[in-house]
Amino acid sequence: MALIALIDDDPDIIEASTLVLESKGHEIIVASNPDDGFTIVVDNKPDLIILDVMMDEPDDGFFLAQKFRKHGVETPILMYTSVTKTIGFEYGAGEMVPVDDFVEKPISPDMLVEKVELLLSKEVRSN
Amino acid sequence: MIRLVPSWVENYDEFWISIRRRNLWFIQLRYLAVLMLILFFSFSDYFIEFTLDIKQIEGIYFTAGIILLYNVLIHYFRGYVGTVPGSFNSLHLSFIQTILDLVSVIFLIYFTGIIYSPFLTFVIFQLIIGSLILPGRVIISIAFILNVIIISLLFMQHYGEVESHIIRGIYEEGISPTFNFTLMTAITLSFINFVSVLLTNTIARRLYQREKELKETLSKLNETEVAKQKYIMGVVHELKSPISAVQSLLDLILGGYVGKIDPEMRKKIERAKVRTEESIQMINNVLRISKIRLLSSTSNEFVNMNEIIENQISKQEDSASAKKIKVSFSEKRDSDRLVSGDYVLIELVISNLLNNAIKYGKNGGRVIIESSEEKGAYFLSIMDDGIGIPKDDQSKIFKQFFRSKSGSSYGVEGTGLGLSVVKEILDRLGGEIDFESPSRIGDDQFPGTEFKIRLNFGDETLIPHKDDKVFMGREI
Known part of the structure; x- marks a missing residue:
């Protein structure tokens, strides 16, 4: 049971991810743009943030991730991207981008669950 | 002055x-x-x-x-x-x-x-x-x-x-x-x-x-080429988003998250997923090519070929065993000298070639991977006893979007981009690729194909120690 903030501008991706994560018993709060995303995270202090790399502007997600860290939000971030593994060396976790892991689109339910659980268990351990 | x-x-x-x-x-x-x-x-x-x-x-x-x-x-x-x-x-x-x-x-x-x-x-x-x-x-x-x-x-x-x-x-x-x-x-x-x-x-x-x-x-x-590739990346990226969303939704249905589906529906949805996967594959390949062309430099590191080959064989085990294809790797070199190049790119080359060998291999056939050292360079052959490449098509196989008719008629799905990615990468790394069809293990009905790539050795003969966890900045 964890509270997960999902920030993505694609309603279908939000719906799909919400269904999958809710089925695992997590509670989901959603936002469809970086500004709302920032607000819900600050207000609700979720256990995990899922962030799309590209919203209105390319790299929106990166800026938002940096903004979180700048404002002292240390919640683990899982980033949705459509390019990570396409070429592999695009960006690795933590490399200039303060995120903990990436999931490449299209998101397979199993992969999503696996990565979310992994990040949540790390979070529990470090606390 | x-x-x-x-x-x-x-x-x-x-x-x-x-x-x-x-x-x-x-x-x-x-x-x-x-x-x-x-x-x-x-x-x-x-x-x-x-x-x-x-x-x-x-x-x-x-x-x-x-x-x-x-x-x-x-x-x-x-x-x-x-x-x-x-x-x-x-x-x-x-x-x-x-x-x-x-x-x-x-x-x-x-x-x-x-x-x-x-x-x-x-x-x-x-x-x-x-x-x-x-x-x-x-x-x-x-x-x-x-x-x-x-x-x-x-x-x-x-x-x-x-x-x-x-x-x-x-x-x-x-x-x-x-x-x-x-x-x-x-x-x-x-x-x-x-x-x-x-x-x-x-x-x-x-x-x-x-x-x-x-x-x-x-x-x-060159500037125009960069602008063109950036444009292509942008467009292709835009195409990928909706298709990704479609696939996520299909996964949702197939995963049973929205209720039960009857077997006939499942079949059709699975088919739909295969087709969307195909287009995502194609998009990824286009992104790869653009990305490689945009890269001004590739990293130059020591790469353990045997490691990549063995990894790829185990990764593609499922698709090979689905066709009852036996994949074997034989090392014909005395040393395991490291090759110089970009790990990820070389991995991409091997994965593409092995994938092709399995995809175009015959049911119950063989795929043989052989590494050798000739004239101070590293050579790797990947051969199959599959459908082969008809003579008429042999000059075109490295072109983007080209697919051999024999491949399509054999019912193999493909994007026609894999080999152009491979070629692009080898050009980048100063390597070479060549092929022969029929291959050494083919017969009249299934001539098979043999791809041979050349890569350069690194300057040092150093290999990572067995107990080392990290070598040249990479986990091993």
Whole structure:
């Protein structure tokens, strides 16, 4: 049971991810743009943030991730991207981008669950 | 310091490179000239009957010695001379060389009979060489001064003001040039000198400018290519988002998150997923190609090929066993020297080739991977006994979006981009790819294909220790 903030501008991706994560018993709060995303995270202090790399502007997600860290939000971030593994060396976790892991689109339910659980268990351990 | 550098080449590297290269070339030529000079005067009297007096011999050997001396000095200092327009640079060195060469030739001409000297025409040669390097006004001034000196010498010889060291045996002793002969020689020689200088210099200058324009056009083309690739990436990226969403939704249905589905529906949805996966694959390949083309540099690291190969074999085990294909890897090398290249890119190459071998392999067939070392390079062969590539298609397989008809008719799905990615990567890494169909393990019905790639070895024969967790910045 964890509270997960999902920030993505694609309603279908939000719906799909919400269904999958809710089925695992997590509670989901959603936002469809970086500004709302920032607000819900600050207000609700979720256990995990899922962030799309590209919203209105390319790299929106990166800026938002940096903004979180700048404002002292240390919640683990899982980033949705459509390019990570396409070429592999695009960006690795933590490399200039303060995120903990990436999931490449299209998101397979199993992969999503696996990565979310992994990040949540790390979070529990470090606390 | 005289400014020898024309303003249009000041920041043009190619110009300096070619000046330096030509300087070196002239230095080598000069060594050869000294050698020829000594050989000629030492041994040619065995073939042609002529005699030199002691003054001539001294003069010629002295000049040869001087040429050798300044050539060695120039050769030595050449490496320290820079290409900065304001200070002493390669072009100044060329200038000095030209002057020294011309002075030497004048000495040789003097000691071999001035108007009757076999070296008289060498002046033209020297001036042509000078015109290739030096700016127009400089070489024209040099040609002017040189002509004045030679014409003076010619007339001084005619009027008996200088000693005439005619080579005896070639010309009769006591021969003296007439006024008309002297005048004609003076006019012809100066005319030829000026025309050669003007022509050569104009051509050389135009060549430099043409080369410079070409370079500029090329860099503009590169910029256009980058813009094009960025555009393609943007567009393809936009295409990927909705398809990804579709696939996520299909996964949702197939995963049973929205309720039960009957088997017939499941079949159709699974089929829909296969088709969306196909287009995502294609998009990913386009993204890869654009990405590789946009990369200005690839990382250069030591790569353990065996590790990549074994990883890929285990990764693709499922698809191989689905077709009952046996994949085997045999190492034909004595050492496991590391290859140099980009780990991720090489992985991509191997994964694509193995994937193809399985995809186009026959049911119950074999895929054999063999590594070898030939001529100091790493070679990897991946062969199958599948459908092979028809002769007509063999020249096109590395083209983007090309798919062999045999592949489509065999019912194999593909994007037609895999091999162009592989080729692009190997070009990047300085490697090569070649193929043969039929392969070594094919038969008449299933000729099979054999791909062979070449990669370069890293400089060191170091391999990571078994207990090392990280080698060259990568986890092992």
